[in-house]
Amino acid sequence: MNESRQAGSGSGRELGLSRCPRFIAGREVMFDNEGFLWTVDDWNEELAVELAAEAGLTPLTDVHWRVLRFQRQYYHENGRAPLNRQLAQGTEMPLLELNCLFPGGIRRGARRIAGLPNPKTCM
Amino acid sequence: MTERPLAYLDNAATSFPKVAAVLRRMVEIYEACGVSPGRGGYDLAMEASELVAAAREKLARFFGAPDPERVVFAANASDALNLAIQGWVRPGDHVVATRLEHNSVLRPLHHLHERDGVGYDLVPFGDSGRVDVADVAAALRPTTRLAIICHGSSVLGTVQPVAEIAGACAERGVPLLVDAAQTAGQVPVDIGAWGAAAIAFTGHKALLGPSGVGGLVLSPAFEPASTRFGGTGIDSQSLVHTQAFPHRLEVGTLNLLGVIGLCEGLDHLERQGVAIAHQREVGLARRLRDGLVQLPGVDVLSPPLADGDLPIVTCNVGDVPSDDVGAILDADYSIAVRTGQHCAPMVHASLGTSEVGAVRFSLGIATTEEHIDRALEAMSAIADSC
Numbered sequence: 001m002n003e004s005r006q007a008g009s010g011s012g013r014e015l016g017l018s019r020c021p022r023f024i025a026g027r028e029v030m031f032d033n034e035g036f037l038w039t040v041d042d043w044n045e046e047l048a049v050e051l052a053a054e055a056g057l058t059p060l061t062d063v064h065w066r067v068l069r070f071q072r073q074y075y076h077e078n079g080r081a082p083l084n085r086q087l088a089q090g091t092e093m094p095l096l097e098l099n100c101l102f103p104g105g106i107r108r109g110a111r112r113i114a115g116l117p118n119p120k121t122c123m
Numbered sequence: 124m125t126e127r128p129l130a131y132l133d134n135a136a137t138s139f140p141k142v143a144a145v146l147r148r149m150v151e152i153y154e155a156c157g158v159s160p161g162r163g164g165y166d167l168a169m170e171a172s173e174l175v176a177a178a179r180e181k182l183a184r185f186f187g188a189p190d191p192e193r194v195v196f197a198a199n200a201s202d203a204l205n206l207a208i209q210g211w212v213r214p215g216d217h218v219v220a221t222r223l224e225h226n227s228v229l230r231p232l233h234h235l236h237e238r239d240g241v242g243y244d245l246v247p248f249g250d251s252g253r254v255d256v257a258d259v260a261a262a263l264r265p266t267t268r269l270a271i272i273c274h275g276s277s278v279l280g281t282v283q284p285v286a287e288i289a290g291a292c293a294e295r296g297v298p299l300l301v302d303a304a305q306t307a308g309q310v311p312v313d314i315g316a317w318g319a320a321a322i323a324f325t326g327h328k329a330l331l332g333p334s335g336v337g338g339l340v341l342s343p344a345f346e347p348a349s350t351r352f353g354g355t356g357i358d359s360q361s362l363v364h365t366q367a368f369p370h371r372l373e374v375g376t377l378n379l380l381g382v383i384g385l386c387e388g389l390d391h392l393e394r395q396g397v398a399i400a401h402q403r404e405v406g407l408a409r410r411l412r413d414g415l416v417q418l419p420g421v422d423v424l425s426p427p428l429a430d431g432d433l434p435i436v437t438c439n440v441g442d443v444p445s446d447d448v449g450a451i452l453d454a455d456y457s458i459a460v461r462t463g464q465h466c467a468p469m470v471h472a473s474l475g476t477s478e479v480g481a482v483r484f485s486l487g488i489a490t491t492e493e494h495i496d497r498a499l500e501a502m503s504a505i506a507d508s509c
Contacts, residue, residue: 084454085126095447095454100508105447119446 017118025050035108036118040075043115051113055103067091067098071114081116130458130494134487135277135305135435135465137327137334142488145331145391149384159376161356171379178386179369185389186322186340187313193341195369196377200304201227203323203339206372207300208232208269210347214239216268219297221246221254222469223273223283228302229469242266245469252281252426260291267297269320274312275305278470278483279425280408280435282310289317298345304328304337308392309401310431320345326381331388331488336381339372347372395488401434404486407495408434411484414499420506424474424481434486440502441509445480448505452482456501458494460484 017032025046030038037043048068052060060068070090074082081087087106088095095106102109107119131139152174160171179191188194197203208231212218218235220228222245235241244262248254259270270292275282285301292299298320303312307322308329314322322340326332341347346368353374355365365371392400409428415421415438425437440448449462463480464471471477484498 084450087450088454095451096504096508099443099447099451105444106450107444107446 017120032118034118036112037115040115040117043072047115048113055109055113057103057109057113063093063101067093067101067110068114071111071116075114075116081111081119127457127497130456130490130497132484132486132490132494132498133459133461134328134490135433135483135485136461138329138331138487138489140489141333142331142388142391145384145387146333148387149333149380152383152387153380157379160379161377174386175377175379175382178382181386181389182338182340185312186307186324187315187317188322188340188342189315190341190343190368193343193368195339195341195372196382197323197337197339197372198335198378199327199337200302200323200325201225203325203337204228204271204300204302205231206339206350207321207323207347208271209235209350210372211298211300211345212239212241212268214241215266216241217264217266218243218269218271219246219259219262219267220244220271221248221259221273221283222473223248223252223254223276223279223281224271224467224469225273225277225302225304226466226468227304228271228273247473248276248279248281248470250426252276252279253283254288256284256287256291259288260295263292263295263297267295269300270297271300271302273302273305275303275309275433276467276470277305277435277485278437278465278467278474278481280428280433280437280485281426282306282429282432285319286317289319293318298342305433305435308389308397309404309433314340314342318342321347326385326388329392329487330385331392332385333381333388336378336385341368392488400488402430404434404488404490405430405432407490407492408436408484408486410492411486411495411498412436414495415502418499418503418506420509421502424476434490435483437481437483438502439476439479439481440505442479443505443509445476445482448482451505452498452501456497458498458501 020031020033021028029042099105156171158167158171160175179194182194183191204227232243246254246258246262272283272288289299301319301322303322303324306312307324320342325337327334349364349371351374352364355370357365415423420441421438423438445462449460452458452460461483
């Protein structure tokens with residue numbers, strides 16, 4: 001079947017992120033529709049534990065916390081997430097290893113649980 | 124892990140590293156002659172105008188166009204496609220394109236659909252990554268104003284049978300606009316031999332120029348209207364925008380630095396030999412694809428490469444999101460690739476990869492065998508980790 005847009009008919013799929021409020025870790029927190037925190041400052045360690053548990057990751061080990069805390073610290077100091085090489089250097093592990101460490105991988109796992117903004121890549 | 128020199132495998136986005144000799148020559152000429160072409164009557168302005176005229180002639184020859192005045196400069200292929208589509212399609216018209224198109228075609232069509240009630244059909248592609256000429260012909264209607272074809276897919280690397288498609292369109296009196304963003308500089312692009320109405324190209328990919336310059340090559344019979352208006356250096360007393368080509372579609376001072384760089388890039392490519400460079404890159408791409416197919420857990424999405432296809436291989440690894448694969452390749456292996464949907468959402472919808480995207484390796488003039496070996500080593504490690 002051909003994809004067809006007939007003259008005069010409506011069309012269009014909305015792109016972009018929408019707000020999704022949730023009650024988690026004892027409070028209401030705003031997320032986007034991909035599960036990333038809407039506001040970076042809403043993050044705390046209790047929230048990270050809850051998000052990790054939802055992803056099947058319990059408990060968070062020292063290695064997990066090292067990754068999460070590095071991302072938070074880097075974001076706080078630089079106003080953006082670490083680049084790929086900076087993430088590998090800062091966590092002292094190859095990204096292949098980091099990818100396996102978090103369910104969902106680097107972006108939807110480590111970055112999301114650390115409460116960093118959705119990178120909004122070309123997906 | 125010791126950091127290795129970058130293996131740049133994102134040439135479908137832009138060629139890199141830029142050829143140093145091209146950049147040097149571009150700057151040298153611009154330093155000597157970087158005034159406004161086509162405006163002042165002083166000698167240097169005339170010399171700048173001659174540079175632009177020579178560039179139009181060079182590009183007309185390269186694209187098989189009879190009239191250099193119908194080589195219109197634009198910012199890039201997207202810009203050129205907008206000039207053609209918006210300058211030709213009228214409210215209520217019908218357009219035929221394909222599911223292989225880039226957003227540079229899909230979004231103007233969507234815009235015209237929303238604003239002017241333009242209808243359009245997107246012809247599907249088959250497992251071979253190619254559209255069937257009969258399907259294109261069947262989609263053409265009496266009200267079809269324009270057909271558009273993505274010559275080379277930036278996702279799959281497949282090159283379409285444009286001559287046959289142009290023939291089918293010509294039989295029905297429908298002009299064909301060819302998006303040659305990926306193919307110009309890789310494979311022959313010949314508006315005269317094809318009988319196409321227009322070709323949109325960019326300068327910064329396989330033509331080895333800088334970003335910010337591209338163009339639209341028009342056949343003698345295809346005359347899009349102006350969609351933007353301003354200074355052309357001609358008929359300044361008139362409030363009507365100059366209607367002679369190329370000025371009808373050009374506005375304001377040209378990107379002279381880009382035009383010079385585009386010509387220098389083309390010269391460099393022709394010295395290397397377009398066919399020789401293409402053959403080498405496709406050979407490397409085949410080696411990459413053959414290696415990836417052997418890796419358990421790697422799903423190669425792009426079909427086997429024919430001789431005239433582009434050096435592009437697209438794949439996924441298990442359920443690892445494509446952007447995570449790209450991050451691993453970058454940080455751990457110094458390999459730059461493009462992930463996601465590649466601004467071609469209909470291709471990914473057809474492949475079933477809209478949610479996860481895909482990893483695209485696109486090779487170029489600077490790609491080496493070591494880059495391919497490294498890519499295979501990396502993809503093997505990622506696949507093993509799943």
